[in-house]
Amino acid sequence: MTNMVWKRNEVESPCIQICVVHPTEKICTGCYRTIDEISRWSKMDCSERAEVMADLPERKPRLGKRRGGRAARLNQP
Incomplete structure (x- = not known):
């Protein structure tokens, strides 16, 4: 007897378990x-x-798009 796995025919979630919402986007x-x-x-x-x-x-x-971070702050006049 073969083990049959029941699968639903639906679109899987794209979640990769890095759940952080960008503050502006x-x-x-x-x-x-x-x-x-x-x-x-x-x-x-x-x-x-x-x-x-x-x-x-x-x-x-x-x-x-990056705002510059540390490198941008160091290069400010």
Whole structure:
């Protein structure tokens, strides 16, 4: 007898367990979802989840902007 694992046919969460919401962009720095998307994920149907997943790659660059940090402070006149 083979062990069959029951699987649901749905879009998996993009969560990578780095749950920090960027203060100005208002998206998670780990998965790039909004707080609303994260809280509603379990209630979304497959098409809604797929739509969110399709948008995530476009959000990543929004978090790449750095304000300068220590190096910027040291270079100020």
